[in-house]
Amino acid sequence: MPKAMVVAGVMSGTSADGVDVALCRISPARNEEDAPRVKLLGHVGFKYSKAVRAAVLAAMDAKAASVADLSRLNWRLGEIYADCVEKAAAKFGVKIALVGCHGQTIYHQSAAAKYLGDDVRCTWQTGEASVIAERLRVPVVSDFRPADMAAGGQGAPLVPMLDYVMFRSAKVSRVLQNLGGIGNLTAIPAGAGVDGVMAFDTGPGNMVIDACMQQLYGKAFDRGGAVARQGSVISSVVELISGEKYFSASPPKSCGREQFGADFVSRFISLCRKAGASDADIVATATALTAESVLRGYQRFVWAHLGTRAPLAKTEFVVAGGGAKNASLMAMLRERLQPLGVNVRLMEELGVPAQAKEAVAFALLAWLTWFGLPGNVASATGAARGVVLGKVTLV
Template identity: 65%
Template sequence: MTNPKEMIVAGIMSGTSADGVDVALCRIRLSNSDTPHIKLIGAREFRYPKAVRSAVLAAMDAKSISVAEMSRLHWRLGEIYAEAVEVTAQEHGLKLDLIGSHGQTIYHQGVASKYLGRPTRCTWQIGEASVIAEKLRTPVVSDFRPADLAAQGQGAPLVPMLDYVLFRSEKVSRILQNLGGIANMTAMPAGASFEDVLAFDSGPSNIVIDGCMRRLFQKSFDRNGAVARRGRILRSVIEQLLRDPYYAAPPPKSCGREQFGEAFLNRLLDLCHRSKARKEDVIATTTALTAESILNAYRKFVWPHLGQKAPMAKSIEYVVAGGGARNSTLMQMLREGLEPMGVRVRSTDDLGVPTQAKEAVAFALLAWLTWNNLPGNVPTATGAARPVILGKVTRA
C-alpha cells in the first residue's frame, strides 16, 4: 500500500427516511497498523425543507415522474448538500481536502429481475456532485454503490467498512445496528478478520413508522416513541407481515422503499384496520415489527455466525446508531429481546461517534479510500465477487 496523506474529509449522508442531511467532518490518515485512523472533528444535522422532502418522497415512490422533475431535484439536492457542508466547515474553521457524498437513494434493486430481455440490477442516488465541487472548490467522491453492483454485489450495505475499521474488537463480539429508514446490521465476532464480517439489511425501520405517522397524525416521526408507547401491539398483524420472504432469505441481502414503501404501508394499514386498531395501535405495531424483525434476524443469522467464529468471546455488544436510537420505545423493545440472551445494548455515543453521524463518517472514510485507490466494499457483506474501488471522483 502507498502511504496516503492525512486529509480533512467531509462525509454527507441522506438516508432512506429522507428527513434531511447529516454532515461529518473527519481527519483521516493511515495508522501504524496499516489501517485508516479516523478522528471525528464535528457533525451537524440539517432537515430538508418541507417542500424538498415532499419532492424526494414523491420521487422515491413514483410509478412515473417527468425527466425534468428528476433532473431539477438532482441539481437542487446538490445545492442543499453543498450548503450543508459549507456551513459545517465554516463553524469549525476548516479547509476541506475531500468530500464524500452518498446522495439520496431514489431507487435500489440489489437482486436482478428481467428488463428488456436481460436480468438487471440497478441503483440510483441523486445530488449533483459537480455543484458541490464547484461551490466548495473541493474534489467530491460520489455514486458509491454502482461499482459493487457491477462486481455482482448488491451495492449495500457499505457502512461495514467503517464498522470494521472503527469498532472491531479482539475480545468483544459486536453487532453494529443502524436504525435508519432501513434497519441494517454488521456482525463482527471477537478478533474478526475482514472475511469474518457479516452484514445485511434486516428489514424496515423508520420508513414504516414515519409513513404511518404521516398518514395518521400528520407528523414526520414518532418523537421518542411516545405514540407507540400509548398503543396496543397487534401480534396477529406482525405475524402476517413477517411471512414476507425477505425476512427468511439468507444474507447477503439489501432492501429499501422498493420492498417496504407505499404498497407495504397500504397493506399494513389495511391489516390494522381489519383488526379495528386505534391510530396509536398502528404505531405500536409498526414499532414492534421493526424490533421483531431485527430480533429474528439476530437469532437466525447473527447468533450462529458469532458462535461459529468466536465461541470463546467474553461478551456480545449490540451497538445502535441512526435516528431510531432516539426512539425509546423501540430501544426498550430491543433491550427486552436482547438482554435475556446475554447481549449488552449500547449506542455508538459510548464509543465516540454520535448516533446520527455514523453513516456520514462512513462516507467520509469511503471517499478517502477511493481517493487513495483503495477498495471500500466488504464482499462478505454485499456479495460482490471481489473488493472494488467505489465511487466517481468529480474535481473542482
Template identity: 60%
Template structure:
C-alpha cells in the first residue's frame, strides 16, 4: 500500500487508544490497539485490537450533545463548554480502559463528537462552502493523560476536495481485504456506511459511502413514542407492521440515487426528517410499534438498495463470491439484522458480524481511528480518495503534544 509520507520518518509499532463517539450520541467507545508497520514493502499496516471498553453518556450530557447537533440556534459559550466537558469525558474513558486492561497507550487518536457535517458545498456569504466540526478538546486529554493526542481527522480530506467521510475504509482495507473473495463491511451506527472491497483490490479500488440512516431514525422514534433510548434487541420493531407505502415514499429521496462519493448525518436525518416520517406513519394509521417496524424496514431497504445500485456493479463478475461483515450498535437489533440477512441472502451474499473475524462490533470505529492516528503520527496519509472524493491522499488530523 503505497501512501504519501514524510521522508526519513522512522515508522514503528505503537500502542494506541482509539476513541470514538458517533452520531447516535449514545456514548464513547475506546479500543486500545497495537499498530505495526507492514511486513513487506507496499503492504498494509497491521492492526491488533488488544482490548476495548464502551461507556454510555449520562442523560444530561447526551441531552446537551443532541441539542448541539440539532440546534437551530446556540451560543459560542455553550459549544465551547461542551467541547471542554467532552474532552474531560474522553480522557476519563481512556484512563479507565487503560487501567482495566493494564495497558499504557503511547498515543491517543480521538475522533471527537460531530456537531455539524456538510459534505457537499452550499452557498455561504457568496461562496460555496463544505465544512465539518468535531468537538472534544484534545489539549485537555493530552494534559490529563500526559500522552500525545491526534484529533480533528476530517478537515484535511475536505480541504483536498473530499467529503471528510467515510474514513473507516482505511481500516476495512487493512483488516478485511481478501485475495479471492469480495467483501462488504457495513457499519451500523447512527448512520450506516458500507465499504466494498473487490477480491485482491488495491486501496485505489475501494468503494465506500454512507447509505443513509441506521440507528438514528429508530432511536429518535423510540425516544418520542416510548421514552427509551433505543429498541432493545429489535423487540418493538418485531411486533409491528411495516407500512411499505411509507418506505416507498422515503426511498424517492434524491440522496439514495445519487452516486458516491457521498456522506450524510443528522443534518439530513435529524429532527426535521423524523417529524416528516412520523407524519407519514400517522396518516397511514400506524400504531407505535408499527412506526418502529417501518423505521427498521426503511433502514434495511436503504442498505439493500445501495448494494444493488452501487456495490454490485463495482464488485463485478465475482459478486456471487461476496460476504458481508457488519459492526456497530445496530448489530444488536435482531429485527434489523434479520431483515438484512434475508434481503442479502436473496442476492447471494452471506451476512455475519465482524466478531466472526475476531473484531468486536463495538470496537471497529475506535480501532479505525487508532489506525488513522498511527498514520498521522508517522506522516502518512489516511484517507481513501475513492471513498471520500478527495483529489489526493492527505495526512489527516492535528497533534496535541503532552
C-alpha cells in the first residue's frame, strides 16, 4: 500500500553542466480518481567540475570513448550523486527514505538500427546506483528508460507523469516546455485524463547554443542571452534546418546528442559562416533555432491536439529548465507564441523552480516504482502500455 515518503530526485541532463537534487514529500492520492501529491521541500543545483564535465562529454563520443573510462566514470558519478544528495539533505535538514537517480545519459538510440543481424534500439545511463545506496544507506531507483523501451516506447520523455500529476487543470490547457540540453514539451488539455497527454522532444534546447558558446567564446553558456542579443539571426539557416526530418516527424519522438551533438554543431556553424555570420550572429541563430523548433512543434502537433480535446479552454505555455534564464530565448518564444493567443509563463509561477523540475520528476518516478506503479505515459513515449520504470538497488 503506497505511503508518504521523503524522496530525493537526482538529475544530470544532456547539457552535462551539473547535478540537480530535489527533495520531495510524496503522498498517495486521496482517492482512486486522484493522483499522488508532490511537495517540493528543497532544491539545490551543483556544477560539475571542468574535469568531470569534460569526461562526461567525452563519454558521449561513441566513436572515441574508452571502455575503461566509461567504467570509471560510472563509479565516479555514483560518488558525485551521493555527495550531492548528502549535501542537499543536510542543507534542508531532512531525512530521505528513497533516491530516484536518472543518471547521466551517454547514449540513447530510440530508432531501431541493424546490429549483429537484428534491429536494435538501446539506451545507456551511467552513475552507479550501488555506490549511492551504500553511501546513503537508502534504496535507490535508477535507469528509468529501459523498461519503457522494452515495451516498445522511446524511453523518453519521462517528465510527462510529473506534468500530469502536478500541473493538470480542469479549466486551463497547459503546455509545459522544458529547455534543458534538449527541449521537450508536455501538452495537457483542460480536464484531460492521463491518456489525453501528448509529449515529445521538440529538438535542441540549450545544447547547440552552449556548444557554439564553447567553440566561439570559450564559455559554457550564453548567460542571460547577452551574446545572442548582440547578433542578428541568419533566417535562411534557421529555415533550412527547421525543414529537416526530425522536426516534421510526428510524435512520439525523442532526440539527444546523437542528433544535435558535435557533428550537427559543426555543420550548423559552417552554414552560418557561409551566410556571412559573425560569432554573435551564430549564437543568435542557434537561439532562434531552438525557439523556432518549439513554435513548429506547437503549431504542427499540439495546437490541434488541444483544440480537439478542450476547444474552449485558454492555453498557458509554461517554460522550465536552464533555457528559461536565457532572456533572448524567452523573448523569441514570446514573439512567436503570443500572437497565437498563448500565455507564456515561467515554471516558478506554478510553484516549482525552473531548474528543479526534472529532478522532482525522478523523485516521483522513484516513488511510483517503489510501490509497483507505472511511471511512463504511454501516449507520450509510444509504449504499448504503462510499465513500472527503473531498477531498484537495496541496502
